Amino acid sequence: MAKGLPELLATWDQTAAIAEAELRKLRHDPIELFTRVVQPLLWLLIFGKVMDRIRAIPTGGLPYLDFLAPGILAQSALFISIFYGISAIWERDSGVLTRYLVSPAPRWTLVLGKALGGGVRSLSQAVVIFGLSAALGVQIRWEPGAMLALLAFTLLGSALFSTLSLIVACLVKTRERLIGIGQLLTMPLFFASNAIYPIHLMPGWLRLVSRINPLTYLVDALRTLMLVHSSSTVGLGTDLSVLAITLTALTILAAKLYPRILV
DSSP: OTTHHHHHHHHHHHHHHHHHHHHHHHHTOTHHHHHHHHHHHHIIIIIIHHHHHHTOSOOTTSOHHHHHHHHHHHHHHHHHHTTTHHHHHHHHHHTHHHHHHTSSSOHHHHHHHHHHHHHHHHHHHHHHHHHHHHHTTOOBOOOHHHHHHHHHHHHHHHHHHHHHHHHHHHHHOSHHHHHHHHHHHHHHHHHTTTSSSOGGGSOHHHHHHHHTOHHHHHHHHHHHHHBTTOOOSSOHHHHHHHHHHHHHHHHHHHHHHGGGGGO
16 A cells, blocks of 8 residues: 555656646647637537527527537637647657657546647637637636536646547547548537537437547536536436546547557
């Protein structure tokens, strides 16, 4: 037990160091934060306001803009994270990745550190979407516990999709292919979720797809934690379990594939 604790602390230090290195990149390129904010703003200000006005989608008594805001937060986390593997390709080309792989740190700590670094990028957009939603009259839960849990779910979801992107990067090995596959993945994941309409409106086959889509569980958790008059359809415990198990499985797979990006 005494031996396990130092090893655990060392593993955490290695993971945190990788995450910190990823965040330093973001500090050197703050314009990226601004460009990433434009798309969710358009969804809320244009699509959300129009659909709220025409009342075309039944949302169980919620104003459509309220229903949409957590979905756009989840979408933002997805869209930022799904192209995160480009950084691994850049690290390979610049020689940084070789230094990572010859370090004594376990491969899974490298993957998890990168996933956490990618996840933190989404938190800045969460702040922007919260502010805009409040300005538009969305009924937000301001309890500190709910907000902290929402940020934790956002981080978890972003880490999951960042790890998925890293797996794709290890397989395709070029920026161009990664961008193409990322674009191929984002739309099906987004539209086969409950981000912009309830699951019960979907045809039967799409409902089945949505049940295995991790974005569905992220949206469900964010909607429950963000809105005053909303409740989870499957339970926050189920949302957390699905996202955590999926992240664990992807991390194990990414750790096995990570060295292949050099080949």
